[in-house]
Amino acid sequence: MITEAASEHLLPWLVSTRQALMQRFLQHSLHHGLLLSGPEGIGKRQLANALMKGLLCLQPSEQGECGQCQSCKLVSAGTHPDHHVLESEKQLGVDAIRSGIAKLNSTAQIGRHKVLLIPVADKMTEAASNALLKTLEEPTDNTYLILITSNLNALLPTILSRCEKHQLALPSVSQSLNWLATQGDFDVTEALLQAYGNAPLRVLSALQDEAGLSYREFTDGLADMLSGKADITAIAAKWQGSAELVIDWCQQYYHDQYRAQLRSSDFERYQQCIGFARRAQHPGINKTLLLTQLFSQLIQQ
Ligand SMILES: [Zn+2]
Structure with a gap:
C-alpha cells in the first residue's frame, strides 16, 4: 500500500507532467481522452488522481487543485458526484463500461466537469473496449476520461488511437533514492531499487509489507x-x-x-x-x- 504522505503530495517526478496537463486544461486545449502508461510502481494512479482533482476543482491552477473549494472537499471525502472510477478485480466487462458511461450523460453537479477514471484499462474485454470507443470518439460535454495501463500492448489499437498518450518513464535512480529516504527509516540501496525494476513505489510497498x-x-x-x-x-x-x-x-x-x-x-x-x-x-x-x-x-x- 502507498503511504498517506505519498498520496497527499504528488510524487516529485510527476509534478512537471501534471503542470503541463493542467496548463492545457486551463487553456481549454486538453484532450478529453488521456491514456497514462508506463511501468508498474512509478505513480501513474497518483498522477491520475491529482489530475482528476485539478479538473474537478472550482479554482484550479497550474499546480492542480486548490484544496479548499467544495469540489476539493468532496473529493477528499470520497463523495464527489462527478468523479467515477471503474475498477474490477478481474476483467472489466461491457456492463461496467456502459454503466460508467451512463453516469457521464448527466450534467456535472458540482462544477463544470466530469471525470471517469479506468485505473487498469488493459482489463477491459474487447466488448467493453468497443463500448468505450464511442464515448472516446464523441464525448459528452465537459467530460474527461483517464485510462491507466502498465501494459500498452494489451489495449486495442482503436483505443490507443483515440487517446492522447502519455508514456511515463521511470524516475532517475537519484530521484527514487531521495524520495524513498523521505518515506521512512529505510536503508535503500541502488541494488535494492534495481531488484524492483527501479520502480520506487514497488520498493516502498515491499518495505512496508x-x-x-x-x-x-x-x-x-x-x-x-x-x-x-x-x-x-x-x-x-x-x-x-x-x-x-x-x-x-x-x-x-x-x-x-x-x-x-x-x-x-x-x-x-x-x-x-x-x-x-x-x-x-x-x-x-x-x-x-x-x-x-x-x-x-x-x-x-
Ligand atoms: Zn478546489
Missing part, C-alpha cells in the same frame, strides 16, 4: 543454496508465495553475474530463469515444485 519476502532474505537464501548450506525444497516452500518475484530476482542475479564475468554458464542460467518466469504464468502451476526445479538447476555445477 513485513510479511512478504525481502530482497535481503532472498540474497541470503540464494547464497546459502549456492554454497550447499540450505535445503532447496524448504526454501522453495517458504518462498512459493513470491514465486514470480523470486524468479525475477534470480534472472537479474545471473544477468548481473554474466555481465560482470562473461561466463557462459551464468548466461545459461539466466536463460533458464526466463523459461521459468514463463512457466510461472500458467494458472494452477505448483509454485513450490516450480521453484524447487529452478533452484536445483541453478545450483548444478
